[in-house]
Amino acid sequence: MTISVPELLVRDGFLTKTDRKNIEAFAAKTEKSFLKIAISYGYVSRKNYGRSLNNAGYEFQYIREQACDEAVLKHIDLPFADAHLALPLRVENGKLITVMADPSDQLFLDFIKLTYDLEPEIIIADDLEITWLTHKLLGEDYVKSATFELLNRDPHSSALVTFTSPQMIFFFLLIGGFAAWSVLNFRQAMITVNIVLSLFFLLAIIFKLFLSLVGSRFELYQAVTKEELKHTHDDGLPVYTILLPVYKEDKLIKKLIWNLQSIDYPREKLDVKLLIEEDDEKTLNAVRGLDFPSVFEVIIVPYHMPKTKPKACNYGLHFARGKYLTIYDAEDIPDTDQLKKVVTLFNKLPEQYICVQSALNYFNRNENFLTRMFTLEYSYWFDYMLPGLDTLDIPIPLGGTSNHFRMDALLELGAWDPFNVTEDADLGVRAYAKGYKVAIVNSTTYEEANNEPINWIRQRSRWIKGYMQTYLVHMRNPLRLIKKIGLRGFLGFNFFVGATPLTFLVYPILLVIFLAYVIFDISSIKLLFPDWVLFVCIFNLMVGNILMIYVNMMAVFKRRFYELILFAIANPIYWLLHSAAAYMGLYQLVVKPFYWEKTNHGLSKVNSATNVIK
Numbered sequence: 001m002t003i004s005v006p007e008l009l010v011r012d013g014f015l016t017k018t019d020r021k022n023i024e025a026f027a028a029k030t031e032k033s034f035l036k037i038a039i040s041y042g043y044v045s046r047k048n049y050g051r052s053l054n055n056a057g058y059e060f061q062y063i064r065e066q067a068c069d070e071a072v073l074k075h076i077d078l079p080f081a082d083a084h085l086a087l088p089l090r091v092e093n094g095k096l097i098t099v100m101a102d103p104s105d106q107l108f109l110d111f112i113k114l115t116y117d118l119e120p121e122i123i124i125a126d127d128l129e130i131t132w133l134t135h136k137l138l139g140e141d142y143v144k145s146a147t148f149e150l151l152n153r154d155p156h157s158s159a160l161v162t163f164t165s166p167q168m169i170f171f172f173l174l175i176g177g178f179a180a181w182s183v184l185n186f187r188q189a190m191i192t193v194n195i196v197l198s199l200f201f202l203l204a205i206i207f208k209l210f211l212s213l214v215g216s217r218f219e220l221y222q223a224v225t226k227e228e229l230k231h232t233h234d235d236g237l238p239v240y241t242i243l244l245p246v247y248k249e250d251k252l253i254k255k256l257i258w259n260l261q262s263i264d265y266p267r268e269k270l271d272v273k274l275l276i277e278e279d280d281e282k283t284l285n286a287v288r289g290l291d292f293p294s295v296f297e298v299i300i301v302p303y304h305m306p307k308t309k310p311k312a313c314n315y316g317l318h319f320a321r322g323k324y325l326t327i328y329d330a331e332d333i334p335d336t337d338q339l340k341k342v343v344t345l346f347n348k349l350p351e352q353y354i355c356v357q358s359a360l361n362y363f364n365r366n367e368n369f370l371t372r373m374f375t376l377e378y379s380y381w382f383d384y385m386l387p388g389l390d391t392l393d394i395p396i397p398l399g400g401t402s403n404h405f406r407m408d409a410l411l412e413l414g415a416w417d418p419f420n421v422t423e424d425a426d427l428g429v430r431a432y433a434k435g436y437k438v439a440i441v442n443s444t445t446y447e448e449a450n451n452e453p454i455n456w457i458r459q460r461s462r463w464i465k466g467y468m469q470t471y472l473v474h475m476r477n478p479l480r481l482i483k484k485i486g487l488r489g490f491l492g493f494n495f496f497v498g499a500t501p502l503t504f505l506v507y508p509i510l511l512v513i514f515l516a517y518v519i520f521d522i523s524s525i526k527l528l529f530p531d532w533v534l535f536v537c538i539f540n541l542m543v544g545n546i547l548m549i550y551v552n553m554m555a556v557f558k559r560r561f562y563e564l565i566l567f568a569i570a571n572p573i574y575w576l577l578h579s580a581a582a583y584m585g586l587y588q589l590v591v592k593p594f595y596w597e598k599t600n601h602g603l604s605k606v607n608s609a610t611n612v613i614k
């Protein structure tokens with residue numbers, strides 16, 4: 001090649017000479033190629049890079065069906081090939097067939113000659129195709145580590161086994177005992193079960209109210225002030241990794257990348273990884289079609305079951321270089337100063353703090369009934385309940401996005417469980433059991449509230465199934481759990497993580513009894529249960545619903561969403577959707593526990609860029 005790719009980009013006006021110097025200096029510091037830095041750090045768009053090569057007479061070739069030789073591949077490792085967007089494939093006619101995105105990458109050409117003692121025959125392909133082929137051919141060991149690392153290091157914490165033998169014996173004895181009791185004295189068995197379920201329902205609601213009241217009394221003591229941010233200097237900021245796991249999100253890629261462009265953090269200290277599954281051609285093509293320079297690096301996750309978000313994130317960890325790490329979903333809009341706030345807060349916190357959780361809320365809260373109820377729920381969850389858990393020193397089940405980790409502590413924990421479909425709730429409990437703590441920061445990430453009921457139920461069924469998984473995993477040995485997290489933490493875990501799915505499962509049963517007795521006046525219900533039993537059950541149901549309506553009303557005040565306050569009255573209806581999702585999640589827990597129920601995003605007609613109120 002008579003003229004190098006850097007020279008081509010400068011000649012065609014896509015880079016300045018200053019840009020070139022900066023890229024070369026950054027490439028030398030990170031041991032990545034010039035082209036990798038230029039594309040991944042927003043200096044040049046993929047389209048302009050392609051135009052420069054086309055102008056010079058080069059054409060990209062299709063390489064996915066190229067033959068490869070294992071004997072050739074074993075002499076190159078994945079990080080080096082990925083960093084240089086190049087890969088040797090096979091020996092043919094005395095030459096080494098090599099695919100390269102930048103045929104002028106002298107360091108890689110020297111590596112070929114020194115390692116294989118052959119002249120390369122170069123096939124030019126675009127960077128995304130080479131990335132796809134590189135991870136597919138060289139990523140097997142990395143994806144196996146992403147899948148089985150936690151299982152190998154700490155099998156007791158893995159959700160690979162849904163029900164252990166002791167748990168199966170316990171459940172069968174419980175069901176068998178109840179069946180025998182029902183045969184001997186059906187009425188007494190029914191009365192006892194109904195009293196227990198209704199009292200449990202009320203106690204679980206009272207616990208949530210108590211958490212909310214504690215959370216409302218104590219403002220977030222981990223608040224980072226504007227004055228503190230003014231004293232944050234870019235030179236002193238560490239490298240920050242952002243993982244963006246996506247699957248079939250081609251419609252949202254442009255919006256996602258555009259939202260992240262506004263983050264207030266030095267460009268060269270951002271380490272953004274867009275994690276795309278091997279079979280997700282639509283998302284890969286959407287990235288290829290971006291017509292503006294963007295700060296992110298594409299990582300292709302090779303095919304391996306289970307196909308879950310935590311497995312993809314574990315895979316991305318192999319290539320992360322940040323001191324801190326966070327995850328954003330495809331539709332997320334984080335506060336622009338969120339990363340700086342987190343770094344500032346970590347600098348103030350003791351070493352035992354492993355994670356800082358940002359609040360989540362919705363930019364389309366007033367779109368329809370479902371989005372309004374969803375917003376109320378997220379508001380009391382993140383603005384009241386999580387601060388309440390934090391204040392009481394009870395394990396915090398993390399949200400699925402905008403949780404910011406210390407990288408070293410995250411790796412020490414074994415990262416996420418790829419077999420748990422609410423991986424961050426599980427990680428929060430595991431972190432607490434190891435003596436780590438979670439802080440809450442005064443920053444919000446805005447998401448798209450699910451505005452379609454069936455889509456909402458699919459999403460919520462996965463969350464509830466994950467809570468069930470997390471509860472089963474950590475309750476395999478209750479005595480050991482008490483030793484790890486203490487009695488208060490144990491009780492909090494049971495009433496928050498364990499009681500949440502059970503409450504949704506119990507709710508329709510109590511509601512049916514209420515309707516049968518009060519509204520429809522079904523005589524068989526009166527024959528089965530004495531009046532005092534029905535009174536207790538109905539009282540617990542009514543009081544529980546009133547208390548949850550009150551909690552929902554509380555949710556509007558911190559964010560001043562006053563227009564939503566009357567919708568809190570509809571919480572009993574909203575809970576029926578939870579119950580439908582809970583029974584769907586329970587079914588899936590038995591028949592397909594690792595199945596990741598895909599949530600469709602981009603359904604909202606609200607323009608996220610103009611409707612976020614901060």
